[in-house]
Every structure is written in structure tokens, then in C-alpha cells.
Amino acid sequence: MKKILSLGLVILCSNLLIIAQDTSPVIKSIINEANENSQLENLAHELMDGIGPRLVGTPQMKNAHDWAVNKYKSWGIDAENEEWGEWRGWERGITHIDMVYPRVQSLKGTQLAWNPSTKGKGVTAELVVLPMVKDSMEFAKWLPSVKGKLVMISMLQPTGRPDYNWKEFATEESFSKMKENREKQTKEWNDNMKLTGYGRRTLAPALEEAGAAGIVASYWSRGFGVNKIFAAYTKKIPTVDLELEDYGMLYRLVESGKKPKINIVAESKEHGTVPTFNTIAQIKGTEKPNEYVILSAHFDSWDGGTGATDNGTGTLVMMEAMRILKKFYPNPKRTILVGHWGSEEQGLNGSRAFVEDHPEIVEGVQALFNQDNGTGRVVRMSGGGFLNAYDYLSKWLYAVPKEITSEIETTFPGTPARGGSDYASFQAAGAPAFSLSSLNWSYWNYTWHTNRDTYDKIIFDDVNNNVILTAILAYMASEDTEKTSRKKAILPISNRTGKQLEWPEPRSPERKGGLDDQ
Template identity: 70%
Template structure:
């Protein structure tokens, strides 16, 4: 409570300093006060992340999240809907229980990869074996029958479970250098081991399951204490399970030394047929220019190792809170303010690409797109994305933002258009002025991006409040701006081959995903 009170006092001090020597805008002041004293971010975060949970495309939780958001917007008097744009393979996560039962007993930290097949209600026990180091693909073909009835360990043994910064803080320079060399040598050797099979890390699991393996065990360490990245399975009949670095290393070392570890696995999950994929759209209709659009953008889907808190629960919460505030203090915008919560961003910006493809009448009249999608931190970077005049209108809108928030933001104009990475790129490719509100890291890459640790407790709500204020003020200013934004593009730089780089081209979405026919 004390920390929140101090935050409120500091924000109100900012409001006072803004008003001194310049005419205060009552809407801007109202935005700041509402975000400060009546924030709903914590409650929205609890409902979305703790109650609904992760939002893997094709999962029941994704549909539940869409229904929840529509209901939440309705409670604020904002029209909202879900809009189907395709289909995806349905899948529902169940309990994963994995134990080592020989040479001694230990419960292991592991979870199924997304879309992994189950063990069909049974507990399966078998030896865990290594992918061996053999001469070539012919040798691997001779070895292949030995995987029948076994679990196969298919990831490299990490030489250390300590992140690099922990080594830097404590190791001697010589020791740190030696660790880095050892890890690089092992990485190169493991890639060569995979290459010699004649397959890739993506295609090999299917080959092993066809040869009779009972399951694939991997460990995708995220280079942070306790953090593993959880992506999708490459098997269709047997389970694929990610094991924590610590427990995977135990199995690997036992198998390598000939002690034949045995693993017991029960993996419950449900695979369905094709289920709808959708975007969740809400809007506050414009009073003077209803056919021109200010778009707030954040993807709604997530991977499901954690609950998708910082990727992209935080972007979602920021945009929802901004919309709530705007509806309360600025209920009759000049231009329509639309929010898009996109589906299947994680598989290739599919939801936003579908929206761009399906709604040319909106895209041609976009005033601006403001997108947030890289963690819980306060916004610290804003690029002009290659629009020549972006410094003019973005600069004017930012001028209304409190100094304590605006001064954190480093701007780059005109910048270079982003070719992917998040949903603003879908609009950018269509020529619309779309911008990424890029955040301070908070160890995003190692600890929460696509990991099992991406959970509610990693959210920094003070930074989210700043982002909601920034977003709401910029949306307000964009709506009020008497002029439409310029869409003039910069001359793109030359490549090393002497050709001019192209502007990113629009791409169609995958409207039938996850392997459905």
C-alpha cells in the first residue's frame, strides 16, 4: 500500500508540473488520475492469467479468454466481439507426471510440449537412452531399431545450469572463458551429431516414433535459473516432454555412463479436431470521423509453459486498461478507437495478418497502430518504422505524456520498418503507420519469453500503469489530431549487393493450422 501511495503522489506531482507554465488538458489529466487512483490492472491480470490461464491457439482456454474479454468490455459499455478467421488443431493440456525409477527414485520436473500426444491414460515405464554419436546416416539407420520400447534423450547436455551473469559475478575470468568455450564446443558437437543422422531436430522425433520409441525427452534451457522454453511437439503418436535442465542432466549423465536410467511417464492431454481461431475486437465509435481508426494492438494467444503473463498478457492488460480509461474520460472520440487482441501471433502473426487481409476498408483509413508485445517493462523505445514524417505526429502526441514517462522513451526517426516479430508488422506491410511500444527488458529473453516461468508474479504493475497512461494519451491525441497521419515512406537503404532493400510485403495468414487437413 505504501509503494502504491508513493506512486500516486509522484504521478500527481507530474500532473502539477505539466500544468505549470502551460495549459493543462483536462482529458490528459483525467487519464492520469484514473490510471493512478482507479487502476484495474491487478484484477484484470488475476482474472486473465490465474483464472483463465494460458491461451494456446486451439485450446479451450483461448476460447474462454475471448468470451471473458467480450464480457469485460461490455461491462465498461464498449462494444466487443470475437471474429473467426480460420481453424486450428484443438488440444487441451492435462497432467504430466514423470519420475526416474532406476537407479533410484526421483520425481522429475517436466511437462508435455504443446500439441503432444498423450500416453492414452496409462503410465509408461522404460529405459531412457541417448542419441549416440555415430559416423553417418547409414550407421544411424542400423542403430534406429534399438529405440523400440525406449525413451530417447534428444537434447545436448548443458555444461552448466548457471546463467552467464552468475558466472560473471563470481567466476575468475579464466574460468568464465573456459565455460564459454566448453559450451560452444559441446553445442557444435551436438549439432553435428544431429546432422549425421540425416535429419534435423524437427524431423528426427517423427522418425524415432515411427521406429517404436515410446517418447521423446528434451530440455530447452532458457539460460536462466529454473527457466525452460516450452514450444510445440514434433511427434504425432507418442509424447514429447520437456525436462528441466537439472533433471535432464541427471538422466543424460546416467545414460552416458551406462547406468541405464528408467523413466516412468504419464502424460494426459486431449487432442481434438479443427476448432475456430479468432481475434477479439472492441471499439469506441468515432463521433466525427468514425471511418478513420486509431488501433490499439496486442496478441491474445500465448504458449502454455506458464500463463503467458509477459507474452503477451501484459500487452493485453495495457490495451484493455487504456480502453477502459478512454471510455470513461473520453467517451466520444473524434476517430474510432479500436483494440485488436490477435490470435495465433505465436505461429506467425496469423490473427493480425488475417485482420489486415479481411478488412482493407479499415486498413486504408488507419490513423495509427500502437502495439505492445515484449514484456512487462515500461516503454523505452519507439521507432518511426520508416515513415518519413513520423517524428512530427508521434513527437506531438508524446509531448502530452508526463515527463516522467516520456523521458524514458528513446525515439529513432525515421527508423527502419520491422519485417516481423509482432503484430504491428502486419499493418506496416500494408502501408499503415504502425509502431511498436518497446519495453524495458526485465530479463524477458531468458526468464519469461516462452518459458515455464512466464507467470503473474513477474508482472511489474507500476510499469504497466505507466504504459497504460502512455497508450491512452497517445490514442487520445491521435484521435483528436486535425490532420491524418502521413504515410510517406523513407527511401530504403542499399544492400551489400547494390540493390535497394524492399519495404516488407504483406503475407497471408495460415488459416488451417496445427496439421489439420
């Protein structure tokens, strides 16, 4: 039976619990330290401003791993970088994009990840847009015309204003008209893409093979000035993402017959094959050292911004919680381990490798707490499909201050994750792992994988709340006299397939990433 409860109701229903949070000196100390001596802003500055984005395979990713190890050791916590695979070594350099005809204007955009460097003065060429075609044969006949041209492969957006801005200021008729026109245009664009015979991943390589000088895209994230920044699919020619405003201007110039030209200088370095790591730190348990409370957050990011909310904030929560626990709970009953996973963004690779390489730790997991969806305070927790999760999670949450738990909605028994973030790697192996899901703060449109995911988007009050929550949960899980149950609930019928859901199977990581693209 599914239970959806606010923590207020959980607390009211917990009259049999005898835990008194106001008598626990450890919990009092956790709360006081977090509120009076927070290190979050300094840690955020060092990680986001100093080290920057943490794309797997880059020197910045390795710098971040080394920084975390040194930081933990400065707090008296054992830590190491554990190698689990190899990746294509690559380093971003300077990107300059300038319109040089019919007038001169510097443009806002960036080279996509793992794209080769341009040479000399870069690439200067005329822009063309994808044609409307009847079928793939017509597109194949058009392909040779891209030789020596820069090809624009994204749809011209009809507006750069997000919907909430339209809703606030436009008439109802105007807003409806815009949405209808955009839906029609989007459908026509998607239908035309299907007619070309190519998809998002295959189009750019086909254009490269046909002799294009480069690829120009714009992956708008439906917010003011914000684009999602991912990886390039070309091996020799530049691929850049332009912000909507500049992309739209160039597209309209092409359509009006002005034949605009731009110059792209995109400097990057190849570093061959480099090792990939997870950073692991632990406070050894005194009574049950082979049972584990795991604090979990992925360390890597995409590199359009500095990875502040995906997943810099989750990283900060776990580091600060560990610092506080070491200071006020230095001899836990169970081992408290923190995992800063590499290459989550390419498929949970670091955590999957850890699960595969350390079955003895997975077997000993008392609980895992993962945070990975933005800077907001935690507002949702699920039992993850573990039948008896309510029994222990509600007990642990009862010890957390009401001002933190009052807005947390819990769902029991819930269902296991099939991806999304690193707790899914542990759930698939049967370990009780739980996501600390946070308030939105416009995460999906403004900071998730975007060029605006930067330090200034962090809400430190919310992050500090999450530190208190995480540290108390870790303390309570460590102190619990009982080992947590791993009994799985009977999963519901899938609305999509009409069949009963099955527990996800563990998946092996990609241990040699991007090496085929070199």
C-alpha cells in the same frame, strides 16, 4: 536521414508546438485514473491465474476471448469475437514424469503442446541418448535400436548457472574455461546433428517411425530453472520437456551405464476442429468514424507458463487504456479500436487475417500502437519506415508526462518490421503502425515462451506507465486535425545482402492450423 533522439531532445526541439498537457482535462483524467484507480492487478489475476495460458485451439483461448468481450461490455464498450479461421482443438491435462530406476524421484517437466495423450498408466521405458556418428548412414543403422526406448534429444548442458552468475562469482580464468568448453561442446553437438541427416523438426518424427516409446528434450533458456516450451513433433508417442537439472541427471546416468527408466503420464484431450478468433472492441468516432486509432496486442500465448509477459502485459495495457478512454473520452473524433489477436505465436495469423479481411479499416488507420515484448516500461519507438512519422509521433509524445517519455529513445524514420509482432501485419499493408518496445527485465532468458512466464513476473508500475502512454497517444492521435502521412522512406542497404531493402509485402494467414497433424 536517420534520426535517433531521446524524447527530452524532441521536447526541447518542439518549440513550435502549442499543445499544453497541463490544460487538457482528458489527459489529466487519464493520468489520475491510471494512478489512483488502476484495474491492472485484478485483470492480471483473472486472466493469468484464472484462465491461464492461451494456446490457440484450446478451450482456455476461447475462455479468454469470451472473458475479454464480457469485460469490455461491462465498461460500456462494444466488443465481439470475430472468427477468422480454424485450428486443431487440443487441451492440456496433467503431466507426471517420474524416474523409477535406479531409484525413485519425481521429475520437473511438461508435455509439449498438441501432443497426444498417453494411455492407462502411461509409458515406462529405459532412456537412451543420441550417438556420435560419422555420417547419416551410421545413424540410420542405429535407429532401429530405439524401439521401445525413450530417446533424449537435447545436449547435456555443462552448467545450469546463467552467465551473469558465473561472471559475479567465478574467477576470470574459470569463467573463460567454462565458456570455451561449452562452445566446443555445442559445436560438436551441432556438427553431429548435421551428420545424422535430421534437423530439429524432423528428428522426432524419424525416431517415432523407428519405434521409440517417447521423446525427452530440454530446451534450456540460460536462466535458473527456466526452459522454453513449444510444440511436439510426434503424432502418437509422448514428447516431454524436462528442466535442465533433471535432464542432466538422467543424461549422466545413461552415460555411466545405469540404464535409468522413467514413467511418463501425459494426459491431454483432442477437440477436433475448433474456430479461432480475434477479440475486437471499439469506441465509435463522432467526427471521423471511418478513421481508426488501433490499440494492438496479441492474446494467445505458449503454455509452459500462463503467458503473463508474452503477451498478458500487452493485453492488460490495451484493455486498461480502453477502459480509461471510455470513461474520460467517450466520444472520440476518430474510432478507437482495440484488437486482441489470435495465433500470433504461429505467425501473426490473427492480425494478418484482420488486415486481409478489413481493407477498409486498414485504409482508415490513423495510427496503430502495439505492445508485445514483456512487462517493462516502454523505452523505444521507431517511425517504422514512414518518412513523416516524426512530425506526428513527436507531437503526440509531447503531451505525455516527461517522467514517462524521458527514457524513450525514438528512431526516425526507422524501417518496417518483417515479422516479430502484429504491427508488422499492418506496416506491410502500408498502415502507420508502431511498436511500443519495452525494457528487457530479462525477458528473453526468463519469460519469453518459458515455464516461468507467470503473474509474479509482472512489474505493475511499468505496465501502468505504459497504460498512461498508450491512452494519451490514442487520445492525441484521435484529436489530431491532420490525417497521418503514409509516405514511405527510401530504405537503406541491407548489411546482409548488400542490396537495398524493399518494403515487406502483406502475407496471408494460416487459417487451418495444425489440422494436418491430427
